[in-house]
Amino acid sequence: MSLARPARFLILLSCALGLPAAASAQAVHADDLRYPPLPKFEIPRPERVVLDNGLVVMLLEDHELPLVEVTAVIRAGGRLDPADKIGLAKLGAQVLRNGGSETLPGDQLDDWLDGRGAVIEANADGDVARAVLSSLTRDFPDSLRVFADVLRRPAFDAGKLEVARNQAIGFLSRQNDESEEVLFREFRKLVYGADSPYARTETYATLGAIRRDDLVAWHRQAFHPDRMVLGLVGDFRTGDALALLRAAFGDWPRGPQGALPEATWKQQASPGVYWAEKKDVTQSNIVLGHLGVRKDDPDYYALEILNNVLSGAFSSRLISHLRSQKGLAYTVFGQVGSDWDHPGMTLLFVATKTQTTGAAIQALLDDARAVQTTQPPTEEEVAKARQSLLNSFIFNADTPRRVMSQQLSLEVYGYPLDWLSRYRAGLEAVTPAQVREAAVRHLHPDDFSILVVGTSEGRDRPLTDFGKVTMVDMTMPARPARK
C-alpha cells in the first residue's frame, strides 16, 4: 500500500503538467492517454522554375526509391469539346498516348516502355488533360525525351483512333449497367443543366463524328509550353533534371497570344423529384442536392467543418443516423461540394434497399433541414470536426507525391501556392456561428433535385410524397452501323 501512493502521485503530477504519462502506466480509457507533441516537420516545397518558353516546372526530390514520376497538366479538358463531338478530349488523350510520336509509333512506344518497366498514361476529364510518366531512375533521361516527344509531336495514328473509339462505344453501351454510374451521370444534368459543359455526355453520334483532324486541332489549340505545367517527383538532382527538361522542352515555341478559350455555361437547375427506372436491382441509389461552391468561396473553411459534421467520421450525423443507428445503408454521405474553377455539386447520397427508399430520403431531408434550423452544428461538433481536421492535417502532405499533386492543381487553377498553410489558418479561425451561417447559406433543401435510380416494386412510400415525379429517359439511341 505504501508503495502505491507515490506512484499514483507521480502519474497525477505528470498529467497535471501536461507531460506524457509515465511509460509504465497502461491506459484503460482512451481519454487517459497523453501524447507528445508531433515532431516538427517542414512540408517540402517543390522548386518552381519557369523556362524561357513559359513552361512552368515544379521539382521535388525524393530519393527513397529509384523512381521518377512526371505529371503534365494541360487545360484541354472535355468541357471545351464542340457540342457535336463530345468525347474529343477523352479520345484525344488516349490516341495521344496510344498513337505514339512521329519517331516512335504507338506499338513501338508500348514495347519501349514495357521493356523498361516504364509507364506513360494520358487521360482527360472535364477540366484538364493529364499525362504521366513513371520511370526507373536509370532510364529517366531517355524516358523523359520520349515523354516530351509524345506530348509535342503525337502521331495521332488513325488506326489507334479506331481502337479508342471502339472502346469508348463499348463502354458507352454499358452506361446503364451500374446504378451509381447512372445516378451521378443523370444528377450532373439536373444540377448543371443537361447541355452544360459539366454534365453533357458523349453519344454514339458524337463519338462517331470525331476525325483524326479533330484530334490534331485539339492538340494544336491546347498543347503549348506556356499552357502546361510539369511536376517532377522522385530520385533526381534538381539541377540535372532541369538540364534534361530544357533539352526536351526548351525549344518548344510558345503558343499563340491571347486568352485561353473558356467553357461557357448558364446554370439550369432542375429542382424536383426524378426517377430513373432500373429493374435489375434490389437497392435504390438516391441523391439529393444542387449546385455547390468554388474552393475560393469565403465560406470554404466553414463548409469544410460543416461537411465533417455531416459525414466525416462514423459518428457524424448522416453516417451515424442512417448507417449505425438505423441500419439503412452501407454507403451514405453528404457534403457541400467544391471545385477549383467552377461550382462543385452539393449532394447527399445513400444506397438502401427498395423497401426503405422513402425512409432513407426522409432521413436525409430531415438531417439537411435540421442542420439549418432546429439542430445547427453544436460547439462540441464544431470543436471535434476542427480537431479532427487539424490533427490529420499532416496527411495533406505526408508524401512528396501528394504535395506535388496539390501544387499542380494550385498552379493550374491560379490559387496561391501556400494554400495549405492558409487552409490550416482558415480552419483554426472558423467559429460555430460561421458554420451555422454557412449551412443556411449553402444548403437549400427546398431546391433539391431528388434523384432515385431503382425499381418501384416494393417501395415503402411513393416518390410523389416528395414532389411531382419526372421520369428520366435512359433509352440508348440506336448505334450507327459498324463499318
Place this chain on the structure above:
Amino acid sequence: MDRHRVSGSAIGLIGLMLWLATPAAGQDLASFERRTTEHKVANGWTFLIVERPGAPVFSFCTLADVGSAQEVTGITGLAHMFEHMAFKGTPNLGTRDWPGEQKALAAVEAAYQAWQSERMGKHPDPRKLESLLADFKAKQKEAAGFVVHDAFDDVLTREGGVGMNASTGADDTNFFYSLPSNKLELFAYLESERFFHPVFREFYEERDVVQEERRMSTESSGFGRLVEQFTIASFAAHPYQHPGIGYVSDLQSFTTTDAEAFFKTYYAPSNLVTVIVGNVHAAEVIPLLDKYFGRIPARPAPPPLRTVEPPQVAEKIVVLEDPAQPLYLEAYHKPANTDPDQPVYDAIDDILTGGRTSRLYRSLVRDKKIAVQTSSFSNFPGIKYPNLFAVFAVPAFGVPDEKVQAAIRDEIERMKREDVTAEELARFKARARARFLRLVRTNVVLAQRLADAQRLYGDWREMFRRLDRLDQVTPADIRRVANQMFQPANRTVAMIVNQAATASAKPSEKKP
C-alpha cells in the same frame, strides 16, 4: 526492341553527361530489409516494424489469418461480419454503463434466439412469432440506450487518424489506418483493445448494413451477379466456392453467439500479424506493444482447414441471362501460391493481359476489336489454398461472348504450343520489378505486402525474394505450366448473355 532515337542536341548530350556523373541515389529494396524489425509478443502475436523517414506519420495493418474460407454453410459471411464488429468498441469504449449494457446485450441475444428458433422451427406459430419479434425489438431498443455510438472511430478521427478501413477476403481479414507518429500509444491501445475484448453491440443493426453491402456489390450489379455464380460453380468442395459476402439466408440468421465463437477460435493472438510502417523507431514501439498487446492471453491456434479441392474432371459452363451487357470469364484450377511454380503463373498472367504489349490486348482489343478490355488474375479468389487462374474480357458492343472466347482460346493454345519470346519474358520481368517499386511507395501498401508474406510463408523476407524468383522463369517453364493448366476439363466458363443487346447491335445494312 527499338531504341528510341530523337535528334540529339548539344544541350541534351550535356544533360545526359551531367546525369551519368551523379551516382544513382535511390535506395534499393535491400535497405527495407535492414530497416525491418520483427517482434513477437509473449502471446504469439507477430509484429513487424519498418522504419521509414519522412513525414511524422505511420500506417499499419493487422492481418488476421482467417477469411471466408473458414466458413461453412449456415455462417457464410461471418468473417466479414466480424470485420464490421471490430469497430464497435469494448467494455471501455462505446458504453455509458458496461455492467448494465452487458446484461442488456445478453437479453437481446436471448430474445433473438427465442424468435429465431420459433421462426426456424417445423411449425412456426405466427402469433407467437409476432410477440417474440416485438420482444426482441424492445430488448434491442433497451440495449441501444447504453451505447455511445461509434466511439472507436470517434477517438481515432478526433486524434487525426485517416484511412480507417478493413477488408475481408477468402483468405484473411485486414484492418488498417494511419496516424500522426505522436499517436503511437493510441494505436497500441485501440488495436489491442478491440482484439482483446470486442463487444458485439448493435450486432443485428450492423447485420442489416452488411445486407445492404450485399445488395450493392452482388445483387444490383451484373458483374457482381456473374462473379457470384462463377465462384459457386468453380469449386466442388472447397469453401472458396462461398461468396465472401455470404448467402442471404445466412446473413439473416447468424447470431452474436456464432460471431463470438468465431472470434474465439480464429482471433487467437498467434493467428495475427501486425505491420507498422512509417516514421517510427522500433526501440520505442516495442515496449508499447508488449505493454498493450501483452494483455491478451495466448489461445490455441485454430484448427486447419481439412477440405482439399478434388481435381476437376468435367468442364463447367455458367450462362447467366441478364439485363446487363455481355461479360466473359473463364478460369482454370491451379495450386496454392506457395507452389514453386507461382512465378510462372504470374508470368503467364502478365504476358496474356498485362498492358498494351500483352497478347490478349493486342489480339482482342487492338487488332480484332472484339473486346474493350481484357484482364487476368493468377490467384482467384485467394492465394492460401489451391485457387484459380482467371481470364476476364469485356466484349465490344454487339460482339457475342463466343467470338471473344474463340480469340482467347487461340492465344491460350499458342502459349501451349510455342515458347514465349525473349522480349516478352524480359518485359514481364522489367514490369514486375518496376511495379513492385511503385507499390511500396505507400506505407499502407508496404505494410499489407509484408503482412501477406509473413502470413503465407511465415517469413516477410519472401516479399523481397519474390522478384528474384520471377527472374528465374524460363520460356520452357511457361509452356510446361500452360500445358498442365489450360485443359478443358480443368475449366469453368461463366458469361453474361444478353440476347437483346447482341441482336440489336447486329451490323445493320445501312451505311452511315
